[in-house]
Amino acid sequence: MSATSSVQTATAHAAPLESVSAESAPIEAVAATSSAVPRRSAVVALAAAGSALVAILTPVVSGATVFLDPVFRKQSAFRGAKEGFLPAIPVADLPSDGSPRLVTLIADRVDAWNVFVHQAIGKVYLRQIEGQVIAFNNICPHLGCKVTYRHDGNDFLCPCHGAVFGADGACTNEIAPRGMDVLETRVDENGLVWVKYQNFRRGTAEKVAV
Numbered sequence: 001m002s003a004t005s006s007v008q009t010a011t012a013h014a015a016p017l018e019s020v021s022a023e024s025a026p027i028e029a030v031a032a033t034s035s036a037v038p039r040r041s042a043v044v045a046l047a048a049a050g051s052a053l054v055a056i057l058t059p060v061v062s063g064a065t066v067f068l069d070p071v072f073r074k075q076s077a078f079r080g081a082k083e084g085f086l087p088a089i090p091v092a093d094l095p096s097d098g099s100p101r102l103v104t105l106i107a108d109r110v111d112a113w114n115v116f117v118h119q120a121i122g123k124v125y126l127r128q129i130e131g132q133v134i135a136f137n138n139i140c141p142h143l144g145c146k147v148t149y150r151h152d153g154n155d156f157l158c159p160c161h162g163a164v165f166g167a168d169g170a171c172t173n174e175i176a177p178r179g180m181d182v183l184e185t186r187v188d189e190n191g192l193v194w195v196k197y198q199n200f201r202r203g204t205a206e207k208v209a210v
């Protein structure tokens with residue numbers, strides 16, 4: 001065997017130990033290696049962008065919630081109301097003989113971002129009978145005129161179409177479809193009467209709050 005052929009044989013045995021260059025590697029392996037790094041970078045960049053978006057949006061959403069809250073809030077329409085009850089007058093100021101007293105309910109009305117102080121919210125007739133306080137909305141359940149109390153007859157008359165109601169608020173003729181609307185009342189520990197003021201659908205036999 002010549003010296004040249006010995007060298008060729010040694011080179012052929014040594015080949016598997018040599019590193020494989022990109023140029024000589026299979027196409028699939030090169031593609032996998034070159035796309036893995038950019039994909040990882042894209043995922044990291046996406047996660048960072050998501051975190052930044054959350055950090056920016058959190059105070060914005062919180063602020064918007066607080067800002068829009070009055071629009072969606074129904075329960076604080078009247079400032080100073082307690083569970084929907086408005087202060088009226090001391091129970092001691094009601095006639096002791098049970099005759100009605102017309103009382104205007106006053107409160108600060110909150111309308112979205114505006115506050116209208118000392119507004120007349122509505123009128124009620126209050127009666128004190130055997131330690132109980134009864135309230136009637138003075139809006140006629142027929143078509144919404146104002147009912148007035150008649151001392152002579154101890155009853156209520158609506159001047160618009162002549163509906164008449166007894167002292168207990170029940171109809172005494174057939175003009176109104178139902179009696180006067182009774183409202184919930186409370187008397188607190190200081191003797192102040194509170195009224196849950198509500199209006200109801202007119203012209204219907206059922207009492208439906210509006």
Ligand code: FES
Nearest residue numbers: 140142143158161
């Ligand atoms: S509105 Fe009262 S009788 Fe018609």
